[in-house]
Amino acid sequence: MNGLLSFARIQRRHRHLVGGKAMTLATLMRGGITVPDGLCVTTTVYEDFIRTTGLGTRIGMEMGRLPLAEMRWEEIWDMALRIRNLFLNTAIPDHLRETLASELETRFAGRAMVVRSSSPQEDRAGSSFAGLHESYVNIRGLDAILEHIRLVWASLWSDGALLYRKELGMDMQKSAMAVIVQELVAGERSGVAFSRSPDGADHAVVESVYGLNQGLVDGTITPDRWTLDRRTGNLISHTPAAREQAMRPVDGGVTLMPLAEAEQNAPPLDEETLDRVFGMAMTLEKTFERPQDVEWTVQGESLYLLQSRPVTTTRDSASDGTPWSKGDKRPWYLSLKxxxxxxxxxxxxxxxxxxxxxxxxxxxxxxxxxxxxxxxxxxxxxxxxxxxxxxxxxxxxxxxxxxxxxxxxxxxxxxxxxxxxxxxxxxxxxxxxxxxxxxxxxxxxxxxxxxxxxxxxxxxxxxxxxxxxxxxxxxxxxxxxxxxxxxxxxxxxxxxxxxxxxxxxxxxxxxxxxxxxxxxxxxxxxxxxxxxxxxxxxxxxxxxxxxxxxxxxxxxxxxxxxxxxxxxxxxxxxxxxxxxxxxLDRVDADALTPAQTVKILSDPAAIHEIVKEQATIDEPVQHQGRPGLVPPTVDTADGDFIMRARQLIGQPAGQGLAVGKARVISAVEDLFQFKSGEILVCDSIDPNMTFVVPLAAAIVERRGGMLVHGAIVAREYGLPCITGVADASALIHTGDRLTVDGYLGIVTIGD
Known part of the structure; x- marks a missing residue:
C-alpha cells in the first residue's frame, strides 16, 4: 500500500489508517448510498511526514514546555499557532510528494475538491470532534491540495482539538491524522439531519440552507428547520429562516452571496426532498445502530451524503447552567471561535x-x-x-x-x-x-x-x-x-x-x-x-x-x-x-463584600452574624499575597541546605534581554513602590495597572499567551516579556535579581 486508499478499497481492518469519516463513507458507498468520489491519505503518510522532517520531535518540544493541564486557553492557542506554523513552513518530502502527486493528478486533475480531516479518534462512541479539525472547500490544483493536506494535519494540534482530547483523557502523542480528498459537489441546497433530535427528544430534525453546507455548519447562515415524527416521518413543525444569503464556491474558496428573490420566498426543501433526507437519516441509523448526525447536499435530482457520525451530545445546557452537556465541553471551546x-x-x-x-x-x-x-x-x-x-x-x-x-x-x-x-x-x-x-x-x-x-x-x-x-x-x-x-x-x-x-x-x-x-x-x-x-x-x-x-x-x-x-x-x-x-468598630469593614455591607446597613443586628463569619475564616498560607501556592524554597530530607528555583521556563512574548531586581505585584501598595529599572513579576497584568510598565525593565507573568495584556503592552514599550511562568509570583521574591531572556523564554534567579 502506498499510503492512499480509494473509498472502494477501504475495509474494516483499515479503520486505524483512515479514521472514522473515511470508514463511514466507504461503508455507505458499498451499501449503495450516493457519496462524492474520493480517496483517503492514510495516517501512515502523516507519520512518515512528521518523522522524516523532524516535526514530531519539534511538536514534542512544544508540548513539553508546560503540562497541558496547567495551560490556559490562550497558552494552548499560542502553542497550537506555533505548531501550525511548523507545518506551514515544512515542505512535504520529495518521496511523499511523488506518491501523492501521481494519484491525485490522475484522479482529480482540474476538478474542485474538498480536503477534510478523518482522524482515527474522531466520531467514536462517546466523542465527536465535529468542528475541531479543519475542512477546506473548493480547492483546485495539486499544489493547493498538498498545502491544505498539511493544514488538515496541523489541525490535529489546534487548541480546540487539544483541549477536547485532554477532556477525554486521550494520549496526545499517539494522535495521528488521515485526510479525505473528495470531489466537491456544488449543491443547490444543503443541510444536516438528525435521526434523533440533538436535544434528546424522540423526534427527528432536518435543517437546510441554499448553497453549500459550510454556512450552516459554521453558524453564518440560519437554516430552515423541520421537526418530524421519527416513526412515521410526519411533519410536526417547520421553523422558517430569514433567508438572505447562501455560501457558494468562487475561485480560491467560497463566499457568501445574496439569494435571489424566489429563493428568499421559498424554503430550500420541498416535501418530496424532505422525505428523502429523512429516509436517508433513518436508514443510516439502522446501518450504524445509533442515531446519526448527517450532512448532505442536493445537486439537481441527486441527493449526496457528505458525512455521517453518531449523535453523541445534546445541545442543551447542563443542570448547573454551563453551556455544554455532561462530559463534553467542546461546545464551549467552539463558542469562543x-x-x-x-x-x-x-x-x-x-x-x-x-x-x-x-x-x-x-x-x-x-x-x-x-x-x-x-x-x-x-x-x-x-x-x-x-x-x-x-x-x-x-x-x-x-x-x-x-x-x-x-x-x-x-x-x-x-x-x-x-x-x-x-x-x-x-x-x-x-x-x-x-x-x-x-x-x-x-x-x-x-x-x-x-x-x-x-x-x-x-x-x-x-x-x-x-x-x-x-x-x-x-x-x-x-x-x-x-x-x-x-x-x-x-x-x-x-x-x-x-x-x-x-x-x-x-x-x-x-x-x-x-x-x-x-x-x-x-x-x-x-x-x-x-x-x-x-x-x-x-x-x-x-x-x-x-x-x-x-x-x-x-x-x-x-x-x-x-x-x-x-x-x-x-x-x-x-x-x-x-x-x-x-x-461601629465591631467588624473589619475593609473585608466586607458589597452584599454584607447592604445586610449590615439594612439591619445593624446582622453585624454579630458577620463578625462570627469573619472570625471563622482560616487565613490560607500566603506567598507574595497569593494563597495556596507551593512555597518558594524546599528543604532537603536531611535539612543540610535549602534548594531554590534557579531557572523558570515560560513562553517568549516580547524579545530582548534584561537584568534587574524583581518587584512582585500582589496588591495596590506594590505598584506604588515600583522603582525604575525593576522587573515586574505578577500573576497577570490588568490593563488598569499598566501605568507602572514605563518604569519596568521587563515583565514576567504567570498567565500565558502572546495576546494577553502584559505581552501586548511589553511589545508596545519594546520590553523583554515572558508569560506562562508557572507560580512566578511564588517562586520569585521582591528584590531577587533576575535575568529575563525574552528570546528563549527563560527567567534566571540570582547572579
Missing part, C-alpha cells in the same frame, strides 16, 4: 454600541456623591450598582471575550498567506497607539517631564505640599485625576488618594526619557503587503480582517478599563457604606 462574518457583527456592536453605552453609564453614575445619601438611599445605590456591574460583566463574557478571536483569526490567516518564520510576526500589524492605557501613560509621562524641569515643583511634591505649585502642572494633574481616578485593581481604587500617584510621578521624573524603539517596522507597508497577497476581489476581505484584528487587539486594553469604571462606581458607594459601618 467566531467566523469572519460573526466577528464583523460583533465588531460594530462593540465599537458603536456597547463600549459607548458602558462609558456613558459610568459617567452617569459618577454624578452621584455617595456621602450625601441617606442609609436607605445608599443601600439602594449599592444594590442598583451591583446589578449594573453584573450586567456588564455578563456582556464582557458574552461579547468581548469571543471578539478576542478577531486577533487570533487575523494571525492564522496572516501566517497561512505570508508563512513567516516567526509565527507572531502578525502582531506588528496589530500594534497601535489608540489604547486607553497607552494614552494614560503618555499623560503620566507629560506630568513627569514637568517635574523634571521644575526643581521647586519636585521639592513641593516630595514634601506632599500641593498648594502653591506650578499652575500648569496643577491643571494637568487635576485633569488626569478626573479622567483616571476610577481605575481599580483587586477591588481597590488606585487614585482615591493622591499619595500614591505623586510618588509614582516622582519616580518617573527620576527616570531618563525613554528612547524611541529602534527598528520598528513600517506598519503601512506591512499592511499593504498583506492585502496584496490576495486576489483583487479578496483584498477588501483582507483589509476588513486587519481592521477587526486591530479592534480585537485594542479591546484587550479598552474594555477592561471601561468595565473598571463601572466597578469603581460600585466601589465608591461600598466604600462609603464601609466608612459608616467601620465607625
Amino acid at each position: 467566531r467566523s469572519f462574518d460573526n466577528l464583523k457583527v460583533l465588531h460594530r456592536r462593540i465599537e458603536d454600541e456597547l463600549l459607548p453605552q458602558m462609558a456613558a453609564e459610568a459617567r452617569e453614575l459618577s454624578k452621584t456623591d455617595p456621602a450625601g445619601l441617606s442609609d436607605a438611599r445608599l443601600i439602594e445605590a449599592i444594590q442598583t450598582r451591583m446589578r449594573i456591574h453584573r450586567r456588564w460583566v455578563d456582556v464582557y463574557w458574552r461579547d468581548f471575550i469571543p471578539f478576542a478571536h478577531g486577533a487570533r483569526l487575523f494571525g492564522q490567516v496572516y501566517n497561512d498567506v505570508v508563512k513567516p518564520e516567526d509565527p507572531y510576526a502578525f502582531t506588528a500589524l496589530l500594534a497601535e497607539t489608540r489604547m486607553t492605557g497607552m494614552e494614560r501613560n503618555r499623560e503620566l509621562r507629560r506630568l513627569a517631564r514637568m517635574i523634571q524641569s521644575d526643581n521647586r515643583l519636585r521639592e513641593r511634591l516630595a514634601s506632599r505640599k500641593l498648594d502653591d505649585v506650578n499652575p500648569e502642572f496643577s491643571t494637568y494633574f487635576n485633569a488626569f485625576l478626573e479622567r483616571y481616578e476610577d481605575l481599580t485593581f483587586k477591588a481597590v481604587r488606585f487614585f482615591k488618594d493622591r499619595e500614591g500617584l505623586i510618588g509614582l510621578l516622582l519616580e518617573m521624573a527620576e527616570q531618563a526619557e525613554p528612547e524611541a524603539a529602534a527598528g520598528r517596522p513600517d506598519i503601512a507597508s506591512l499592511a499593504d503587503d498583506f492585502a496584496d497577497r490576495f486576489p483583487e476581489d479578496r483584498r477588501e476581505f483582507a483589509r476588513k480582517l486587519l481592521e477587526i484584528g486591530r479592534s480585537s487587539y485594542r479591546l484587550r486594553d479598552n474594555d477592561n478599563i471601561v468595565l473598571a469604571r463601572i466597578e469603581a462606581q460600585l466601589l465608591k458607594v461600598v466604600d462609603e457604606a464601609k466608612r459608616r459601618i467601620g465607625e
Whole structure:
C-alpha cells in the first residue's frame, strides 16, 4: 500500500489508517448510498511526514514546555499557532510528494475538491470532534491540495482539538491524522439531519440552507428547520429562516452571496426532498445502530451524503447552567471561535454600541456623591450598582471575550498567506497607539517631564505640599485625576488618594526619557503587503480582517478599563457604606463584600452574624499575597541546605534581554513602590495597572499567551516579556535579581 486508499478499497481492518469519516463513507458507498468520489491519505503518510522532517520531535518540544493541564486557553492557542506554523513552513518530502502527486493528478486533475480531516479518534462512541479539525472547500490544483493536506494535519494540534482530547483523557502523542480528498459537489441546497433530535427528544430534525453546507455548519447562515415524527416521518413543525444569503464556491474558496428573490420566498426543501433526507437519516441509523448526525447536499435530482457520525451530545445546557452537556465541553471551546462574518457583527456592536453605552453609564453614575445619601438611599445605590456591574460583566463574557478571536483569526490567516518564520510576526500589524492605557501613560509621562524641569515643583511634591505649585502642572494633574481616578485593581481604587500617584510621578521624573524603539517596522507597508497577497476581489476581505484584528487587539486594553469604571462606581458607594459601618468598630469593614455591607446597613443586628463569619475564616498560607501556592524554597530530607528555583521556563512574548531586581505585584501598595529599572513579576497584568510598565525593565507573568495584556503592552514599550511562568509570583521574591531572556523564554534567579 502506498499510503492512499480509494473509498472502494477501504475495509474494516483499515479503520486505524483512515479514521472514522473515511470508514463511514466507504461503508455507505458499498451499501449503495450516493457519496462524492474520493480517496483517503492514510495516517501512515502523516507519520512518515512528521518523522522524516523532524516535526514530531519539534511538536514534542512544544508540548513539553508546560503540562497541558496547567495551560490556559490562550497558552494552548499560542502553542497550537506555533505548531501550525511548523507545518506551514515544512515542505512535504520529495518521496511523499511523488506518491501523492501521481494519484491525485490522475484522479482529480482540474476538478474542485474538498480536503477534510478523518482522524482515527474522531466520531467514536462517546466523542465527536465535529468542528475541531479543519475542512477546506473548493480547492483546485495539486499544489493547493498538498498545502491544505498539511493544514488538515496541523489541525490535529489546534487548541480546540487539544483541549477536547485532554477532556477525554486521550494520549496526545499517539494522535495521528488521515485526510479525505473528495470531489466537491456544488449543491443547490444543503443541510444536516438528525435521526434523533440533538436535544434528546424522540423526534427527528432536518435543517437546510441554499448553497453549500459550510454556512450552516459554521453558524453564518440560519437554516430552515423541520421537526418530524421519527416513526412515521410526519411533519410536526417547520421553523422558517430569514433567508438572505447562501455560501457558494468562487475561485480560491467560497463566499457568501445574496439569494435571489424566489429563493428568499421559498424554503430550500420541498416535501418530496424532505422525505428523502429523512429516509436517508433513518436508514443510516439502522446501518450504524445509533442515531446519526448527517450532512448532505442536493445537486439537481441527486441527493449526496457528505458525512455521517453518531449523535453523541445534546445541545442543551447542563443542570448547573454551563453551556455544554455532561462530559463534553467542546461546545464551549467552539463558542469562543467566531467566523469572519460573526466577528464583523460583533465588531460594530462593540465599537458603536456597547463600549459607548458602558462609558456613558459610568459617567452617569459618577454624578452621584455617595456621602450625601441617606442609609436607605445608599443601600439602594449599592444594590442598583451591583446589578449594573453584573450586567456588564455578563456582556464582557458574552461579547468581548469571543471578539478576542478577531486577533487570533487575523494571525492564522496572516501566517497561512505570508508563512513567516516567526509565527507572531502578525502582531506588528496589530500594534497601535489608540489604547486607553497607552494614552494614560503618555499623560503620566507629560506630568513627569514637568517635574523634571521644575526643581521647586519636585521639592513641593516630595514634601506632599500641593498648594502653591506650578499652575500648569496643577491643571494637568487635576485633569488626569478626573479622567483616571476610577481605575481599580483587586477591588481597590488606585487614585482615591493622591499619595500614591505623586510618588509614582516622582519616580518617573527620576527616570531618563525613554528612547524611541529602534527598528520598528513600517506598519503601512506591512499592511499593504498583506492585502496584496490576495486576489483583487479578496483584498477588501483582507483589509476588513486587519481592521477587526486591530479592534480585537485594542479591546484587550479598552474594555477592561471601561468595565473598571463601572466597578469603581460600585466601589465608591461600598466604600462609603464601609466608612459608616467601620465607625461601629465591631467588624473589619475593609473585608466586607458589597452584599454584607447592604445586610449590615439594612439591619445593624446582622453585624454579630458577620463578625462570627469573619472570625471563622482560616487565613490560607500566603506567598507574595497569593494563597495556596507551593512555597518558594524546599528543604532537603536531611535539612543540610535549602534548594531554590534557579531557572523558570515560560513562553517568549516580547524579545530582548534584561537584568534587574524583581518587584512582585500582589496588591495596590506594590505598584506604588515600583522603582525604575525593576522587573515586574505578577500573576497577570490588568490593563488598569499598566501605568507602572514605563518604569519596568521587563515583565514576567504567570498567565500565558502572546495576546494577553502584559505581552501586548511589553511589545508596545519594546520590553523583554515572558508569560506562562508557572507560580512566578511564588517562586520569585521582591528584590531577587533576575535575568529575563525574552528570546528563549527563560527567567534566571540570582547572579
